[in-house]
Amino acid sequence: MTMELTSTGVPVRRLVQDRHVVEYVLIRERRNSLAATVYPSRVLLVKAPQEVADVRIEDFLRRKLCWILKQQRYFAQFKPPGKKQYVSGETFRYRGRTYKLLVSRRAKAERVALRHGVLTVFTASAGSPAHVRALLSHWYAQRAREVFSARLAECVQQFDYRDVPGLVIRRATRRWGSYSRKTHRIMLNLELIKVAVRHLDYVVMHELCHVAHKNHGSAFYRLLESKLPHWEKLKAELELNLFG
Known part of the structure; x- marks a missing residue:
């Protein structure tokens, strides 16, 4: 097992097993068991009790290696998000949650509303992407x-x-x-x-x-x-x- 720092300063550990290199971030906290989560970014986060030795963590990861690789392959098939187009159907984050965007054109008044799990931009014009972006940016700043x-x-x-x-x-x-x-x-x-x-x-x-x-x-x-x-x-x- 080796360890290095990412560009953000977060320690990243590395485990080599059966020609596979598994990189993960370890967080020690008050808990009773080990847990592993693979995120859509394919980052592996491992949570461990404060007192658990590194060797136990490595054994835990070896036992879960097939599952970890399967999860990472699953997320790898999706293309990373590109530049926002500011059109209906795109997703935007707000306070830790993800919402779909709906652009409602020819509205009586221009505003942004979050309701029923949808982030709606009401625009009185044809609603060009640049205009929708400006309205959304103003809403983010206000909030x-x-x-x-x-x-x-x-x-x-x-x-x-x-x-x-x-x-x-x-x-x-x-x-x-x-x-x-x-x-x-x-x-x-x-x-x-x-x-x-x-x-x-x-x-x-x-x-x-x-x-x-x-x-x-x-x-x-x-x-x-x-x-x-x-x-x-x-x-x-x-x-x-x-x-x-």
Whole structure:
């Protein structure tokens, strides 16, 4: 068994068995048994009790090797999602769930509504993909402001801070969030509106800990652990896009 880091910093382990190379992410948590899940991205996530030895985990994976390979072959047959066309039938994520898009043209008013499990874009025009994208982007931004503000207000109650940090929302390509000591504001990535609340809360709690500790030192992680004991599991899920 070998181990390396992905570009996101998540440890990836590697097991070689019968000419097969199995890569997996290991999360240790409070549980009584081992469990393995293969996601559509073909990422293998293994959950194990805190005290279980690596050799037992490897034996577990060897016993499940046929099932793991079968699952990965199944997901491999599907083409990866291409660039969004913003047409009816496509899927979009919101708060950890996936919804089908319905474009309703010639509507009296332009708006976006989520109801009955369908994300509907009402447009008064012919509804070009660019226009639908603009309406949907505006809706995501509005919802992000409401949801992020509420989660920040909720999470900050776990800290004894006199002043609640301000909130900035923007699109970012390299980070989920950041904290500026100069402006006393937390930046959250707009893409977080697409993930489950538990993953959003992890990012918020992480940045709130930076209010007290600038760097990722031992004091920072002690504070984060005390506020969010399962933060490592949430971080791994978020960075690997394993949203539930």
